[in-house]
Amino acid sequence: MLFDFLVTPRIIFGPGSSGRLGVEAKSFGKKLLLCMGKKSLQSGGMIERVVGPLKAAGLEVVYFGGIAPEPTLSVVAEGLQIARRYGVELVIGVGGGSVIDVAKAIAGLYFQEGRVEDYFTGARELGETVLPWIAVPTTAGSGAEVTRNAVLSDPASGRKQSIRNDSWTARVAVVDPVLTMTMPRRLTAQTGMDALTHALEAYTSRWATPLTDCLALEAAVLICRNLYSAYRKGSDREARQQVMLGSLMAGMALNNARAGAVHALAHPVGIRYGIPHGMVCGILLPFVMEFNLTHAAEKYARLARELGIVSGDGGAEEAAERLLHFVRALKQRLELPARLGEVGLEESDIPELVEAALESGSLAANIRKAAFSDLEEILKKNL
Ligand SMILES: [Fe+2]
Known part of the structure; x- marks a missing residue:
């Protein structure tokens, strides 16, 4: 090592x-x-x-x-x-x-x-x-x-x-x-989903290490458990504190393990349509998790077990599916748009966006190798 x-x-x-x-x-x-x-x-x-x-x-x-x-x-x-x-x-x-x-x-x-x-x-x-x-x-x-x-x-x-x-x-x-107590709800949702994306991308990165894993896993748990409470009731000090701790830990993990395909796509998409970074990440996260599911099953399963959203005796794939379901539901509860098409994505722009994403260092860290056609499919599902 x-x-x-x-x-x-x-x-x-x-x-x-x-x-x-x-x-x-x-x-x-x-x-x-x-x-x-x-x-x-x-x-x-x-x-x-x-x-x-x-x-x-x-x-x-x-x-x-x-x-x-x-x-x-x-x-x-x-x-x-x-x-x-x-x-x-x-x-x-x-x-x-x-x-x-x-x-x-x-x-x-x-x-x-x-x-x-x-x-x-x-x-x-x-x-x-x-x-x-x-x-x-x-x-x-x-x-x-x-x-x-x-x-x-x-x-x-x-x-x-x-x-x-x-x-x-x-x-x-x-x-x-x-x-962070006065952050509006929308900003709480968007920034919180950015932090969760950092945690999950760092956790499953090709450059993850035992140190980044500790930070990323705990960060994901803190954010998953507290983000909706911070969103629903901004004055909830405990929830605000836990989400901020999660964000800090996710940032430390990200700084050392790098991100993944969500961030590779988020930059060109964000700048093209003027969509806030956290919103792009929040929208894309479940789509990229679905793409990574087979390769990241063990880690997704571990997080699902930590969160207590799956029984201990199920297989890794089933537990990973539960985590994907949880993140999709969280995105919905935070009232983020379901797809990028709702905030401007046009089919004719997809090839150029994918070309830009392919140059990103974040993509190289993604646990599953993503080719042009893979990213194109992820964006097409977003129309
Ligand atoms: Fe980010």
């Missing part, structure tokens, strides 16, 4: 953990760039939970707000310009996966010459010198707080892909479930 496991050096988890942000940030410098989204923190006094501790610690905060979902290369370039103009010593990303990935890219590219595009296309090689950065997720799904890649889009080429480097790992992840 031979494996490599990369982990965020410090993870501070729990309700109220954002209160420690000032003390943590202060250890890296006095002036920081605070990256934020459009509205994630503006409701329910959440902004005070983050800015309050920073101000109390006497830190100088430079704001970079209004970051929209599915961030583009130009958003990162704009943030870099602000960060360099003020000479910040630290970057903090407070928001969903998009905001955190922008903060990650700004910190990672701060000392690099050239354009963001050069690193996106691979024209320039990344150096290892980065600014320290802290991740503070306000959604429970992306796992971006513990991953080394930033998912960015280039509207000019229509490409959505990652820039990744081990040195892009956050110095600290402050994971406070209270920050």
Whole structure:
């Protein structure tokens, strides 16, 4: 057995953990760039939970707000310009996966010459010198707080892909479930299904290891048991906490085992039709599980037994079928569209979408080898 496991050096988890942000940030410098989204923190006094501790610690905060979902290369370039103009010593990303990935890219590219595009296309090689950065997720799904890649889009080429480097790992992840309490129901469903997809794809990945298996299996259990409760009643603190823990663990597993066919398809589909990432993943997950069923039966069966949705004496295939049935039902209870056709997928686009998915590194990690015709069939079932 031979494996490599990369982990965020410090993870501070729990309700109220954002209160420690000032003390943590202060250890890296006095002036920081605070990256934020459009509205994630503006409701329910959440902004005070983050800015309050920073101000109390006497830190100088430079704001970079209004970051929209599915961030583009130009958003990162704009943030870099602000960060360099003020000479910040630290970057903090407070928001969903998009905001955190922008903060990650700004910190990672701060000392690099050239354009963001050069690193996106691979024209320039990344150096290892980065600014320290802290991740503070306000959604429970992306796992971006513990991953080394930033998912960015280039509207000019229509490409959505990652820039990744081990040195892009956050110095600290402050994971406070209270920050997710005001997430709207739709966002709870979409981000939660993204996290469940991370858990299941990492669990069944070709690069899964005993360490990623522990994390991915437990993450899947936590999310399956609690996501619907968090969706139904957003104020359910316990459910929110368990889903956020699941998302964190799934992100750690994903960072080391990579994803699978859902993510390979989710990027081209998401960018083509402007569908949120979590929604695409949630819609596609059962279709890809069905495709993987024969190859992933043992692992799906183990999860089904952990969840108590199958009796102990049934065979692996039967138990795996039960898990597939459970995930389909969860998707329905979360009121996600049944098929991508309901949110824009056109039959004539399928060949081009499949071509783009075939280039994805995620596809190479999928437990069952998927050819053009396999992905085409998955998308045709989605019309
Ligand atoms: Fe994802």
